[in-house]
Amino acid sequence: MKRAVLLAAAVTTYMVAAWMVAPGFYDGFGPTQPYNWTCPPPQAGANIKPSSGHLDIKVIGGVSDANSAFTNDGQLVIGFLPGAFDSTGKTTISVDITPLSTCPQPPGIGFVTNIYQITASAPLAKAANLVLRFSNLEPAPTDVYFAGDPAGPWKSIGAQQQAQPFTIVTSTKSFGYFAAGYPSASPPPGAVTVGGGGQTLPIIVAVLIGLVILAGIPLAILRRRQSHGEVEEEGDV
Amino acid sequence: MSLVHYAKVRPAGAQRTHLGIRALLVGAYVLCVEWARVSIQSQPYMAIPALVIGGAALGLVALGTPADRLGLGSSRLGLRILGGLAIGAVLLLPGAVRSGAVPILPAGLAFAAIAVSIGEELAFRGALYAALDELGGAPLAIAGSTVVWTAAHVLSHPPAFLGAVAAAGLVLALWRWACRDLVAPVIGHVIADLAL
Numbered sequence: 001m002k003r004a005v006l007l008a009a010a011v012t013t014y015m016v017a018a019w020m021v022a023p024g025f026y027d028g029f030g031p032t033q034p035y036n037w038t039c040p041p042p043q044a045g046a047n048i049k050p051s052s053g054h055l056d057i058k059v060i061g062g063v064s065d066a067n068s069a070f071t072n073d074g075q076l077v078i079g080f081l082p083g084a085f086d087s088t089g090k091t092t093i094s095v096d097i098t099p100l101s102t103c104p105q106p107p108g109i110g111f112v113t114n115i116y117q118i119t120a121s122a123p124l125a126k127a128a129n130l131v132l133r134f135s136n137l138e139p140a141p142t143d144v145y146f147a148g149d150p151a152g153p154w155k156s157i158g159a160q161q162q163a164q165p166f167t168i169v170t171s172t173k174s175f176g177y178f179a180a181g182y183p184s185a186s187p188p189p190g191a192v193t194v195g196g197g198g199q200t201l202p203i204i205v206a207v208l209i210g211l212v213i214l215a216g217i218p219l220a221i222l223r224r225r226q227s228h229g230e231v232e233e234e235g236d237v
Numbered sequence: 238m239s240l241v242h243y244a245k246v247r248p249a250g251a252q253r254t255h256l257g258i259r260a261l262l263v264g265a266y267v268l269c270v271e272w273a274r275v276s277i278q279s280q281p282y283m284a285i286p287a288l289v290i291g292g293a294a295l296g297l298v299a300l301g302t303p304a305d306r307l308g309l310g311s312s313r314l315g316l317r318i319l320g321g322l323a324i325g326a327v328l329l330l331p332g333a334v335r336s337g338a339v340p341i342l343p344a345g346l347a348f349a350a351i352a353v354s355i356g357e358e359l360a361f362r363g364a365l366y367a368a369l370d371e372l373g374g375a376p377l378a379i380a381g382s383t384v385v386w387t388a389a390h391v392l393s394h395p396p397a398f399l400g401a402v403a404a405a406g407l408v409l410a411l412w413r414w415a416c417r418d419l420v421a422p423v424i425g426h427v428i429a430d431l432a433l
Contacts, residue, residue, distance in 0.1 A: 003411075003414070003415035004415070006411055006415070007408070007411045007412060007415050010404070010407045010408045010411045011327055011408055013404045013407065014327065014328075014331075014401065014404035014405055014407070014408050015327075015330065015331055016404075017400040017401040017403070017404040018328075018331035018332070018401040018404065018405070019331045019334075020397075020400070020401070021397050021398050021400070021401050201329060201332055201333040201432060202333040202334070204329060204333070204428075204432055205326050205329045205330055205333040208322050208323070208325050208326035208329070208428070209326050211319075211322050212319055212322050212323045212326065215315070215319050215322075216319055219315055219316060219319060
């Protein structure tokens with residue numbers, strides 16, 4: 001009885017502690033920090049607006065330095081090789097990353113990240129490496145999409161092998177608007193796409209509880225019968 | 238409620254020192270493996286290898302400890318499995334009620350998540366719990382394994398989450414004590430890791 005009470009008290013403590021932090025218990029496979037959304041999905045909880053980023057790249061001897069520009073929250077990183085820019089007549093190249101303040105949802109694509117605009121004071125001469133972080137609250141993206149204008153048209157620029165969990169990597173030879181997503185057959189036009197199967201976790205928990213109850217009743221009956229049998233056998237002797 | 242029974246004799250003198258050193262070494266090893274795993278995991282392309290190798294390295298610490306001392310066994314297996322499902326439900330319930338969020342673990346990480354969940358249970362509620370239990374009994378085993386478990390997650394979790402991590406460790410350790418069973422914590426931990 002004492003053990004059951006202590007276990008119940010620990011379960012209650014856990015419920016309170018986990019309730020205070022979304023999504024509760026997790027073991028470090030998810031992103032180490034919550035995603036900062038422009039348009040947070042309903043399940044996101046508290047949200048911080050995404051950050052922008054700026055980088056000045058030096059041009060030495062007509063060749064731009066290797067460097068990486070990133071947003072302050074680390075949700076987008078773009079890396080440049082030496083000589084990545086057409087830096088004719090320049091001593092410095094400025095790169096700016098700005099999250100778009102709206103969330104357009106083009107037909108046929110489900111975006112799972114914010115849309116970021118990347119601009120630079122010189123065009124690219126070599127492909128740049130682009131890394132976008134995404135949230136575990138949305139389905140994993142299959143592609144990075146690019147557009148010259150947020151209204152579209154958007155086209156896939158593919159994705160390379162995932163380097164780290166919850167990141168998608170690709171390369172680009174142009175600046176413009178970037179977002180990660182997946183092909184979607186019937187997107188809700190003009191709306192933010194919320195991850196498919198938003199009730200999956202409640203269903204998993206409901207199934208687990210159902211299994212415990214359904215399997216627990218026959219187990220309890222079996223135990224009771226066994227204990228009765230033992231008492232009767234003892235009585236016979 | 239008890240699933241496995243074994244005789245226990247409190248150690249004394251030199252034996253106690255020996256057991257203390259062993260518990261200390263097990264705790265230090267487990268902590269080092271967890272911290273190394275988390276550090277390596279954050280490197281490009283290293284997440285899955287780090288999880289799988291880390292899980293195996295954690296499981297190694299249980300080698301040499303008899304299965305019944307680890308809480309492993311097949312007696313009353315139905316009850317153990319049922320307990321695991323119940324623990325899984327408990328661990329996931331706040332997330333399910335609060336956010337209703339889709340638990341999306343990239344497919345490639347699922348196997349790694351299973352490996353590290355089993356490794357963690359064998360290490361924390363298995364070998365470390367057994368070593369501390371031999372040294373100072375159940376209170377030390379429950380408190381010690383929970384403290385080391387929480388410390389092991391310091392690098393992988395934001396500070397705000399450590400309360401929930403500690404409480405989860407306490408639930409798992411108390412189950413281990415109350416039912417002398419590790420099968421249910423393994424099952425519950427695997428379910429929770431696969432879902433979140």
